[in-house]
Amino acid sequence: MTDIHATTAGENPKPLAVSCGEPSGIGPDVILAAWTMRDEQQLPPFYVLGDAAQLAARAAMLKLDVPIQETSPQDALSYFSSALPVVPLSSAFSEHPSVALPSNAAGVIEAIERAVADTVNGFACGVVTAPISKKPLYDAGFKHPGHTEFLAELAHKHYGQTYLPVMLIAGPQLRTIPVTIHIALSDVSTTLTKEMIVETAVATDMDLKARFQIAQPRLAISGLNPHAGENGAMGREDIEIVEPAVKELIARGINAFGPLPADTMFHASARATYDVALCMYHDQALIPAKALGFDDAVNVTLGLPFIRTSPDHGTAFSLAGTGQAKPDSFIAALKMAGQMAASSNV
Numbered sequence: 399m400t401d402i403h404a405t406t407a408g409e410n411p412k413p414l415a416v417s418c419g420e421p422s423g424i425g426p427d428v429i430l431a432a433w434t435m436r437d438e439q440q441l442p443p444f445y446v447l448g449d450a451a452q453l454a455a456r457a458a459m460l461k462l463d464v465p466i467q468e469t470s471p472q473d474a475l476s477y478f479s480s481a482l483p484v485v486p487l488s489s490a491f492s493e494h495p496s497v498a499l500p501s502n503a504a505g506v507i508e509a510i511e512r513a514v515a516d517t518v519n520g521f522a523c524g525v526v527t528a529p530i531s532k533k534p535l536y537d538a539g540f541k542h543p544g545h546t547e548f549l550a551e552l553a554h555k556h557y558g559q560t561y562l563p564v565m566l567i568a569g570p571q572l573r574t575i576p577v578t579i580h581i582a583l584s585d586v587s588t589t590l591t592k593e594m595i596v597e598t599a600v601a602t603d604m605d606l607k608a609r610f611q612i613a614q615p616r617l618a619i620s621g622l623n624p625h626a627g628e629n630g631a632m633g634r635e636d637i638e639i640v641e642p643a644v645k646e647l648i649a650r651g652i653n654a655f656g657p658l659p660a661d662t663m664f665h666a667s668a669r670a671t672y673d674v675a676l677c678m679y680h681d682q683a684l685i686p687a688k689a690l691g692f693d694d695a696v697n698v699t700l701g702l703p704f705i706r707t708s709p710d711h712g713t714a715f716s717l718a719g720t721g722q723a724k725p726d727s728f729i730a731a732l733k734m735a736g737q738m739a740a741s742s743n744v
């Protein structure tokens with residue numbers, strides 16, 4: 399597998415815009431910890447769309463010495479070496495580690511919107527999102543299953559075009575993509591279409607070339623059913639949906655192969671045959687990716703007109719404010735976004 403995890407840092411003239419995520423989760427913990435490691439980890443500069451007082455309270459709880467500087471996106475870069483730059487939101491957050499408060503939901507959403515707007519407007523070179531807790535946002539009227547779908551909606555708002563967002567989980571040993579994303583397992587077989595597989599694969603092929611400099615990406619396409627359907631004996635979707643998609647991809651000049659039985663496509667020698675595995679549903683893709691790389695895999699949204707990365711983990715409420723949250727995946731997300739911004743040819 400070509401190594402896109404190797405990073406360069408500090409080469410971008412613009413900082414990354416970090417949305418604070420759920421303030422009661424471990425987002426603040428990993429953001430603060432990452433800033434303290436900015437030199438040893440050679441992190442690209444970043445600023446946080448969040449609440450300076452809440453971040454300062456979390457830093458105190460964690461006994462982290464993090465000076466915090468409220469600033470604008472334009473001035474954030476000049477503070478990064480000496481303080482964590484924070485661009486304030488319209489309203490303050492309440493600081494309650496481990497307890498998601500409905501009153502914080504509007505700020506969580508605003509932070510994502512503002513990080514995207516800053517990037518589109520040229521103040522930031524990419525968006526890095528800290529984890530959100532989806533349920534409190536749904537309760538507050540958030541209509542999108544997760545960041546991935548919301549970011550496509552924001553891209554449409556800014557550019558007037560429709561984008562197909564593709565969730566890539568990229569770790570040092572494995573990259574996977576779920577073709578269907580945040581839907582119930584019972585809806586997968588009725589939602590999956592040949593067109594979805596083809597469109598996801600085309601967007602993947604394009605972005606692996608443009609953003610990750612993989613000249614001829616090799617796409618392994620999983621089957622949906624056990625044993626990729628066992629010639630139709632265990633479900634017909636592999637014959638009727640996945641196989642025709644693979645044929646069309648090959649006809650379009652994309653280096654795709656499959657459908658592969660999902661249970662045998664993730665061992666080491668199988669992984670050596672492809673650059674990315676396209677899987678038919680969320681857990682088929684995310685279980686192997688997180689099992690192999692939970693600490694350092696990165697969630698990247700492909701198919702968008704801007705860069706977005708995120709740690710692969712969620713809000714881990716029980717760890718918020720305890721000092722036990724590992725910042726590794728967030729650090730990997732910062733590095734990958736910085737590297738993508740420095741090297742993208744889009």
Ligand SMILES: NC(=O)C1=CN([C@@H]2O[C@H](COP(=O)(O)OP(=O)(O)OC[C@H]3O[C@@H](n4cnc5c(N)ncnc54)[C@H](O)[C@@H]3O)[C@@H](O)[C@H]2O)C=CC1
Binds near residue numbers: 532710713724725
């Ligand atoms: N990008 C995002 O915004 C994501 C958000 N989520 C959301 O997070 C919430 C919690 O989801 P879960 O499935 O519990 O996943 P989770 O990733 O928050 O936690 C899973 C397990 O890993 C541990 N863990 C997670 N991050 C860690 C870290 N940095 N260091 C050490 N241990 C860590 C947790 O303590 C827990 O045992 C949900 O609301 C989910 O929707 C989940 C994944 C990604």
Ligand SMILES: NCC(=O)COP(=O)(O)O
Binds near residue numbers: 543544545547684708
């Ligand atoms: N399981 C991954 C996840 O839920 C992250 O989704 P998103 O918020 O990045 O769309």
